[in-house]
Structure formats: structure tokens, C-alpha cells
Amino acid sequence: MGAERGDEAQAAILWHLRASAEPLRESFLYERVRSDGVDISGDDFIAVLLRLQVEGHVRMDPVHDEVHDPAPFEPRFWRIIG
Known part of the structure; x- marks a missing residue:
């Protein structure tokens, strides 16, 4: 993943999370970011989310339900966060 694509994905992720004003399911957030025209693989998307978590920008809430995402x-x- 190039730095520019990662920055674009990061900006889109943060925008959608702020705009939603509520937690977003990982796969749903990915589809929203992709619909903005950000060309990023699922694995790279997860990597950006994890980096944002380490940097203290987002928090992950695991859900223990029967839904299985691809x-x-x-x-x-x-x-x-914040």
C-alpha cells in the first residue's frame, strides 16, 4: 500500500466515523470508504485501522454475535476517540 493511498484511506475512515456519530461495523466502514473511491484492499484497510488504533485516534469494540463477515x-x- 502506498503512503498516499494510506493517507486517503485514513482521512476517509476518520471522516465516516465522525459523520456517523456512532460506532461503525468494520465491513460496513470498509464499503463506505470504498464508495468514496478509495482503492484499498481489505487487508490494507485493516492495517490502517490498526495503525489509527495504536496512534490513539480510534477504538475497536469487539462484538460477540453470530454474524460472520467475509x-x-x-x-x-x-x-x-475524542
Whole structure:
């Protein structure tokens, strides 16, 4: 993943999380970012989310339900911090 694509994905992720004002399911957030024209693979998308989590920008809330999202996604919700 190029730095420019990662930056574009990061900006789109943060925008959608702020705009939603509630946690978004990982696979749903991915589809929203892709619909903005960000060309990123699922694995690279997860990598951006995890980097944002390490940097303290987002938090992940695991969900223990029976819904199975397609790989590489898991039933996790992401929320903006602050």
C-alpha cells in the first residue's frame, strides 16, 4: 500500500466515523470508504485501522454475535476517540 493511498484511506475512515456519530461495523466502514473511491484492499484497510488504533485516534469494540463477515473482516465496531 502506498503512503498516499494510506493517507486517503485514513482521512476517509476518520471522516465516516465522525459523520456517523456512532460506532461503525468494520465491513460496513470498509464499503463506505470504498464508495468514496478509495482503492484499498481489505487487508490494507485493516492495517490502517490498526495503525489509527495504536496512534490513539480510534477504538475497536469487539462484538460477540453470530454474524460472520467475509475475511479479512471480523465482527468489530470502530469508533472515533475524542
